[in-house]
Amino acid sequence: MDSKKLLQLALRKGGDYADLFCEQSFSNSIVLKDGEVNTAGVLHEGGIGVRVVKGQNTGYAYTESALPADREKAAITASYIADKGGAVEVPSHFTTLPLPNRYPVLTPWENLSAREKMPFLYDLNERTFGADKRVCKVIAQLADSTSTIEFYNSMGDHFTEVRPLASLRITCIMERNGQREAASVSRSFRMGAEFLTQELVCELAQEVTEKTAFLFDAKQPKGGVMPVVMSAGSSGILLHEAIGHAFEADFVRKNESIFSDQMGKRICKEGIHIVDDGTLPASRGALNVDDEGVLAQKTYMVTDGILTSFLHDRISARFFNTTPTGNGRRESFRYMPIPRMRATYMENGSDSQESLIASVKKGLFVDTFSNGQVQIGAGDFTFFVKSGYLIENGKLTQPIKDTNIIGNGPQTLSEITGVANNLIIDNGAWTCGKGQSCPVSCGMPSVLISSLTVGGRL
Amino acid sequence: MNEKNLLQEMCKYTVQSALNKGASAVRITAIREVSNEFTVLNDSLEKIQSATDSVIQIHLFADGRYGTCTTNKKDSAGIDRLLDHTLTSVRLLAKDPFRKLVPAKVRYEGSPIQIAFQGPLKTETKKELLFSCTNAVLGKNPALINVSATLADRRRWIHIEDSSGLDCTSDETWYSIFAECSVKGSDHTRPSDWDVIGGITPAALGLEDCSTPHSSLVGECAVKALKRALDKRNPQKISSGRYLVLVENRAASTLLAPIIQALSGASLQQKNSFLLNQLGQRIASPVLTLTDDPHRKELPGCRFFDNEGLATKKRTVIDAGILNTFYLDTYYAGKMKMPCTVSSPSVLTLTGTEDNLLSLAGQMNNGLVVTGFNGGNCNPVTGDFSYGIEGFYVENGQFSFPVNEMVMTGNMTELWNHLIMAGNDALTTSSWLTPSLLFEHVELAGL
Numbered sequence: 001m002d003s004k005k006l007l008q009l010a011l012r013k014g015g016d017y018a019d020l021f022c023e024q025s026f027s028n029s030i031v032l033k034d035g036e037v038n039t040a041g042v043l044h045e046g047g048i049g050v051r052v053v054k055g056q057n058t059g060y061a062y063t064e065s066a067l068p069a070d071r072e073k074a075a076i077t078a079s080y081i082a083d084k085g086g087a088v089e090v091p092s093h094f095t096t097l098p099l100p101n102r103y104p105v106l107t108p109w110e111n112l113s114a115r116e117k118m119p120f121l122y123d124l125n126e127r128t129f130g131a132d133k134r135v136c137k138v139i140a141q142l143a144d145s146t147s148t149i150e151f152y153n154s155m156g157d158h159f160t161e162v163r164p165l166a167s168l169r170i171t172c173i174m175e176r177n178g179q180r181e182a183a184s185v186s187r188s189f190r191m192g193a194e195f196l197t198q199e200l201v202c203e204l205a206q207e208v209t210e211k212t213a214f215l216f217d218a219k220q221p222k223g224g225v226m227p228v229v230m231s232a233g234s235s236g237i238l239l240h241e242a243i244g245h246a247f248e249a250d251f252v253r254k255n256e257s258i259f260s261d262q263m264g265k266r267i268c269k270e271g272i273h274i275v276d277d278g279t280l281p282a283s284r285g286a287l288n289v290d291d292e293g294v295l296a297q298k299t300y301m302v303t304d305g306i307l308t309s310f311l312h313d314r315i316s317a318r319f320f321n322t323t324p325t326g327n328g329r330r331e332s333f334r335y336m337p338i339p340r341m342r343a344t345y346m347e348n349g350s351d352s353q354e355s356l357i358a359s360v361k362k363g364l365f366v367d368t369f370s371n372g373q374v375q376i377g378a379g380d381f382t383f384f385v386k387s388g389y390l391i392e393n394g395k396l397t398q399p400i401k402d403t404n405i406i407g408n409g410p411q412t413l414s415e416i417t418g419v420a421n422n423l424i425i426d427n428g429a430w431t432c433g434k435g436q437s438c439p440v441s442c443g444m445p446s447v448l449i450s451s452l453t454v455g456g457r458l
Numbered sequence: 459m460n461e462k463n464l465l466q467e468m469c470k471y472t473v474q475s476a477l478n479k480g481a482s483a484v485r486i487t488a489i490r491e492v493s494n495e496f497t498v499l500n501d502s503l504e505k506i507q508s509a510t511d512s513v514i515q516i517h518l519f520a521d522g523r524y525g526t527c528t529t530n531k532k533d534s535a536g537i538d539r540l541l542d543h544t545l546t547s548v549r550l551l552a553k554d555p556f557r558k559l560v561p562a563k564v565r566y567e568g569s570p571i572q573i574a575f576q577g578p579l580k581t582e583t584k585k586e587l588l589f590s591c592t593n594a595v596l597g598k599n600p601a602l603i604n605v606s607a608t609l610a611d612r613r614r615w616i617h618i619e620d621s622s623g624l625d626c627t628s629d630e631t632w633y634s635i636f637a638e639c640s641v642k643g644s645d646h647t648r649p650s651d652w653d654v655i656g657g658i659t660p661a662a663l664g665l666e667d668c669s670t671p672h673s674s675l676v677g678e679c680a681v682k683a684l685k686r687a688l689d690k691r692n693p694q695k696i697s698s699g700r701y702l703v704l705v706e707n708r709a710a711s712t713l714l715a716p717i718i719q720a721l722s723g724a725s726l727q728q729k730n731s732f733l734l735n736q737l738g739q740r741i742a743s744p745v746l747t748l749t750d751d752p753h754r755k756e757l758p759g760c761r762f763f764d765n766e767g768l769a770t771k772k773r774t775v776i777d778a779g780i781l782n783t784f785y786l787d788t789y790y791a792g793k794m795k796m797p798c799t800v801s802s803p804s805v806l807t808l809t810g811t812e813d814n815l816l817s818l819a820g821q822m823n824n825g826l827v828v829t830g831f832n833g834g835n836c837n838p839v840t841g842d843f844s845y846g847i848e849g850f851y852v853e854n855g856q857f858s859f860p861v862n863e864m865v866m867t868g869n870m871t872e873l874w875n876h877l878i879m880a881g882n883d884a885l886t887t888s889s890w891l892t893p894s895l896l897f898e899h900v901e902l903a904g905l
Contacts, residue, residue: 028547033728034793036552040525042544045513047530056499061508064530077508080581114547137728173729173839182730182839220842223867223903224698241833254499255603256640256648334509373833373846377640377648378690380863382833382846404834404844404865410646455834455844455865455903458700 002068003152007090009075010052011154014082017053017314019153019292023333027145030114032121032138040114049333050075054082056253056315060336091156097295099288102281105164105192109144112193117142120168120196127205128172132213136180137173144193157293165284165439166195167429172208174216181215183208183386188284188429188439211368214387218399221364221390223456228405228449229356229391231367233424236442239274239344240432241372241381242409247301248327248339249316251376258379258409259307267307268413271349274302276311278326278342280425285343285441292328292337299325313339331436341432345443349419353446356418358394364454365389365396366405379409404455418448461490462615465512468532472516473621475534476541483519483559485620485766488512493612496581498588500596500604516541523548524557556792559620564798566763570627573755574613575659579633579668584609586671587663591637594677595684601641601691603648605680608636624767632758633660634887637680639687651686653679656887658756689850693862695904696851702825703866703900704818704852707883709830710892716836716843716870718803721775723790725838732841732870733781741781742874748776752804759805759889770800779875806890810880815894818881820855822896827852828866841870847902864904873897
C-alpha cells in the first residue's frame with residue numbers, strides 16, 4: 001500500500017490531519033440449539049477507511065477493494081471536507097509506535113476447528129440441563145474474531161496489531177407448572193482459544209440456571225422513588241449510561257452534554273474515583289492503541305468527586321487544547337473514529353455491601369441488568385434490571401425482576417451516599433451502540449444511591 | 459463489467475464451485491449498497507461520509523448439515539478458500555433435517571423489482587438543502603445551542619439465487635433529511651429533539667427535480683425539531699398511578715416490537731415467546747388490526763421476497779385483536795410442523811380512525827402523551843415490560859407541561875387489551891406505519 005500517496009491525496013484540498021485504517025477480519029461462530037451444534041458461520045472481510053480532519057469537520061470514505069485506484073478514489077472523496085486553506089505535510093517516513101501487549105494470544109483461533117470447539121457447547125448444554133430439571137431449552141453460541149489492523153497518519157505514526165475477541169453466551173429457558181422464565185449470561189475476553197476452559201463452562205452453566213430459577217418467585221416491584229443499592233459488577237452500567245456517554249467529548253465540544261460546563265467542579269462526594277480504562281489485560285474493553293493511533297491509557301474522569309477529564313479523540317483534544325485520552329474508537333474500517341468508552345468503572349470505597357443494605361429501610365437491591373440508555377443533554381438515563389430484591393428494614397426480602405430504573409445523571413451522582421470495597425469488573429459481552437457498535441466492559445463496587453425512580457406495578 | 463454484473467457472475471461461480479466441492483445445495487445473497495451522508499452543524503459542513511459495500515452471503519447445505527459464510531472478497535480464489543474452510547466446518551456439525559432451500563411452489567418467481575430512483579442528487583444540491591434546513595432556525599431563538607441536519611441517500615441492490623433455480627433481484631433507493639436541535643434548559647440541561655422527512659425518491663424531501671435545491675419541507679423539518687426541543691424545557695414528574703396514555707406515532711413502534719418479536723419462529727420454537735399457543739386467540743383489544751402489506755412500492759419496507767427468496771404477500775397479522783399468523787421461515791416452519799409464511803414483517807400497517815395526536819389528546823380529557831421512550835425492555839417469555847418515558851401532561855384535552863423521568867410498567871398482553879383508540883397519522887419514514895395510540899389503565903411510576 002502506498003500510504004504516503006493516499007495521505008497526500010486525502011490532504012490535496014487542505015486539512016489538519018489524515019489517517020488510513022486498513023483492517024482484515026476473520027470471524028467464526030457455532031450455535032447449539034435443541035441439543036445439537038448444527039449451525040456454523042464464517043465471516044471474512046476487509047477494507048480501508050480514509051479520514052480527513054479540518055478543524056472540527058471530518059471527511060470519511062472507505063473501500064473494500066485492494067486495488068490502488070479504488071483506494072485513491074476513497075482518499076479523494078474524503079478530501080472534499082476541506083475546500084480551502086493549507087494542508088499539513090505528509091512526512092517521508094513513518095515511525096512504528098511501540099505498543100504494549102495487553103491481549104497476548106497463546107493459541108490462535110485459526111488453529112482450532114469446529115471439531116475442537118463443539119465439545120465445549122455440548123458440555124455446557126449437558127451441565128445446564130443437568131443442573132435443574134425445569135430446564136426446557138438451551139441456546140449456546142461461541143464466537144471468535146481476529147482483526148489485523150494497519151494504520152498510518154499524517155503525523156508519521158504507524159502501527160500494526162492483531163486484536164482477538166471471543167465470547168461465549170448461553171440462554172436458558174425453564175418451565176414450572178406452565179410458567180416459563182428465561183435468562184442469559186455471557187463471558188467475553190480479548191483472548192485466543194485458551195479462553196475455552198472447563199471452568200468457564202461450569203461457571204456459565206451454574207450461573208445461568210441459578211439466574212433463571214430465581215425468576216420464578218420474583219415479581220415486578222411496586223414503583224416509585226426510593227433508595228437503591230446496586231450490587232458489585234454489572235452495576236457499572238450505571239456509570240456507562242449516567243455519566244460515561246455525557247463525558248464523551250464530541251458531545252462536550254458541541255456544548256450538548258449536561259456536563260459541558262462542569263469541568264473541575266464537584267459532581268459527587270469526596271472519595272469517589274471513576275475511570276475509563278483501556279489497560280485491563282485481556283478485557284473486552286482493552287486496547288493497546290486506539291483507532292487513531294493514540295496509546296490506550298487509564299483515564300480518571302472523576303477524581304475524589306471532581307470532574308477531571310472528558311473522554312477525547314484527536315478532534316476534541318485539539319478543540320480543548322489537551323492531549324487525546326485514547327478513546328478514538330470505531331466499529332470497523334467502515335466507520336470514522338469517535339470518542340467511545342473502554343472499561344468504565346468506579347474504584348473501591350470503604351463501606352461494605354452489607355452495611356449499605358442494612359442502612360436502607362425501604363428500597364431495592366439490584367444485581368442483574370440487560371440494557372440502558374441516556375439522553376446526553378437532558379441527562380436522564382435508564383437501565384433495565386433483570387433481577388434483585390426488595391430491601392425492607394435493612395434486609396433483602398422479596399425477589400424482584402423486569403423493572404426499568406430512571407434517574408438524572410448529575411443528580412444521581414450527587415446522591416451516591418455509600419461505596420463498598422468490593423469492586424468487580426463484569427466480563428459479560430457488553431456492546432455499546434452510538435451509531436456504531438464497540439465492545440466495552442464495566443464494573444463497580446456496590447453503591448447506595450439515595451433516590452432513584454423505579455418502574456413497577458401499583 | 460459493472461459491479462452488479464460482477465457480483466452476479468460471482469454468485470453463479472460460487473454456486474457451481476460449492477456444488478463441485480460436494481455441497482448438496484447452495485443459496486447466495488449478494489448485496490451492493492452505495493450510501494452517502496452529508497451533515498451540516500449550524501453554519502458549516504461538519505461531515506461527509508461515503509460508503510460502498512459489496513457483500514456475498516453463502517448458505518451451504520452439505521451431507522444434511524448447514525452453515526453460512528460471508529465475505530466482501532470477490533475473487534474466485536478467495537471464494538474457493540472460504541468455501542473449503544466453511545465446508546470443513548459444516549461437515550463436522552450435527553445433521554439438521556429442517557435446513558432446506560425454499561420450495562419452488564412458495565418462492566418468488568417474478569421479474570427483478572425496480573424501486574430505485576435513477577437520478578442521484580448532486581453534492582451542491584445536498585449542501586444547499588442542508589444549509590437551508592439549518593438556516594430556518596439559526597438566530598431565531600436565543601435558547602438554541604445547535605442545529606444539525608443530515609442528508610442521507612442510499613441505493614441498495616439485492617440478488618438472491620440458489621442451486622434449484624431461485625433468481626430474485628431488487629433495486630431500491632432511500633433519501634432522508636434528519637434535523638436535530640439542542641437548546642438551553644433549566645439548570646445545566648440541554649434538551650434536544652428531532653424531526654425527519656424521507657422516502658424512496660427525492661420528492662420526499664420536497665424537491666420537484668434533482669437539480670433544483672428548493673424545498674419548503676427541509677426548513678419545516680428544522681422548525682419542528684426546534685419547537686419540540688423548546689417544548690421539553692422545565693419538565694416535571696407526576697404522581698404514580700393509572701393513567702390514560704396517548705403514545706405519539708413516532709414512539710408507538712417501541713410497543714409493537716415485542717409483539718412482532720414474540721411472533722417470530724425463532725422465539726416460538728424456542729419457547730421464548732409470550733404468544734406461544736396463541737394463534738386464533740384474542741391477544742389485544744378489538745381496536746387492533748395489524749396488516750402486513752409488503753407490495754406498497756411507495757413505502758420503505760416494500761419487498762416481493764424475503765431473505766431466503768420466499769414470496770411475500772399481504773396478510774392480516776392481527777384481526778380485531780385476534781392473532782391470525784406467525785412469522786415462520788422455512789426452517790422454523792419445518793421444526794414447528796406448520797406452513798411457512800415469511801421470515802419477518804415488511805410494511806406493517808395499523809388501521810385506525812381518522813384521528814391524529816391532537817384530536818386524540820382532545821378526546822382524552824386528562825392523561826399523559828408519551829412522545830418518546832427512554833430505555834427499558836420487555837421480558838420475551840412473560841411479556842412483562844418497563845420503559846422510561848417522556849412526554850406531556852394533558853389537562854382538559856390540552857397539552858399542559860412536559861413530563862420526564864417516569865417509568866411505564868405492565869404486561870404487553872394487558873396493555874394491548876387496553877388499547878381504546880388508534881389514529882390515522884402514521885409516519886411514512888418507517889416500514890412500520892404505527893399511528894398514535896390511546897391506551898387506558900396504564901401504570902406509571904413517578905412521584
